[in-house]
Amino acid sequence: MQRRSIRRVVAAVLCAVAASIVSGIPVSAAPVGAPGVTLGSVTSPDGSFIERMEVTDARHLRLFVHSAAMNQTFPVDVQRPADTATPKPALYLLNGAGGGVDRASWQLRTDALDFLSDKDVNVVQIIGGAWTFYTDWVKPDPVLGVNKWQTYIAEELPPLIDAALGTNGVNAIAGLSMSGIPVLNLAIAKPGLFRSAAVYSGLTQVSDPAGQQAVKLTVELYGGGDAENMWGPVGGPLWAANDPLVNAEKLRGTHLFVSTGTGIPGIHDQPGGPFRMEKPADTPKTVALGALIEGAIFVSSHNLQARLDQLGIPGTFVYRETGTHSWGYWQDDLKTSWPVLAKGLFPQP
Incomplete structure (x- = not known):
């Protein structure tokens, strides 16, 4: 009789496990190898949610986040702090024009994750959004689709990240190249959400002719989209509304924190160097571009600094x-910017 009871219990457990697999509901919200991570049933105010998670090791995982605003699921790569016993802040990293889906990403081109591994912070890498300027587009684009990236990063993602990783709700954000505008605009649109913001070789103005041309080249020449689907006619009110x-x-x-070079070739511009992505024979052409x-970014950064000085707003410009x-310069700049990022991530009482 006792054996039959034991067999019934075992059978019931196996049935429960099988049912959870068939229904797609995880047996455990925190699989072995991802301590402190809880997917649960948390949703953003608009219904966005984390579909699933893939675990690389105890500190590295990929979340698959469904954006209600875009009706699409995007990966988010996460590096956890070494110590997860207490809630820690989050540093959001944006990639450049390729959106991190190509070879041009923080993870593949730099030692950023190694540098940040002892910084007691959750590193959240946004994946996707190539050629979109991580902004909310006014219209769907035939090539680039539906883009509501500001909504995704500022509204949908943070509550999901906070709940899943058990953060303390303190954030900073950093990005390079195309991400310069959205890093600053996210800080503008949602005051206090990102307490520090760092821009590396990023455009910082878009309602002037030079900035408008740079945006159009990125969206249209390289991305194949239509910039009017992003902010309406060039020079219209939305271009000024999105100008930091x-x-x-x-x-x-x-x-x-804002950094840029002068455009004069330097230590990371040698053919065959560790940060060069092109063939050595193509380096002179790539360096010239x-x-x-x-x-152009050097001039844009000076203009932003002059405006901040006029307003009495402090900022660190390098x-x-x-x-x-x-990429070599952006790796260097990330390390240079850390004290500024840390001021927001670890505020002193």
Whole structure:
């Protein structure tokens, strides 16, 4: 009789496990190898949710987040702090124009994760959004689709990340190149959500002719989209509404870091160097293009600094004597910016 009872219990457990597999409901909200991670049933206010998770090891995992605003699921790569016994802050990292879905990403091109591994912070890498400027587009684009990236990053993702990782709700954000505008605009749109913001070789103004041309080249020439589907006709009110220079007053209270080179080739611009993505024979051409981009960003960064100075808003601006638009400099700049990021992530009482 006792054996039959034991067999019934075992059978019941196996049936429960089988049912959970068939229904897609995880047996455990925190699989072995992901301590402190809880998927649960948390949703964002608009119904966004985490579909599932893949665990690489105890500190690295990929979340698959369904965005209600875009009706699409995107991966989010996470590096957990070494100590998860108490809630820790989160540093959101944005990639450049490729959105991190190509070879040009923080994870593949730099030692950013190694550098941040002892910083007691959750590192949250946004994946997706290539050529979109991580903004909310006014219309769906035939090539680039539906884009509501500001809503995703500012509204949908944070409550999911906080619940899943058990963060303390304190955030900072950093990004390079195309991400310069959205990093600043996210800080402007949601004051206090990101207490520090760092921009590496990123455009910082878009309602002037040079900025407008840079945006159009990114969206249309490289991305194949239509910039009017993003912010309406060029020069229209939405271009000014999304210009950090115009809206700089709303950056008050955010710890700011902005860096750029001059466009003069430097240490990371040698053919065959560890940060070069092109064939050595193509390096001179790539460096020349990077020099033009960086030179324009150099001017844009000075304009932002002048505006902040006019408003009495502090910011840390680093102008390297050399350097074009490439990953070696962004790796260096991330490390240089850490004290500024840390001011927001670990505020002193």
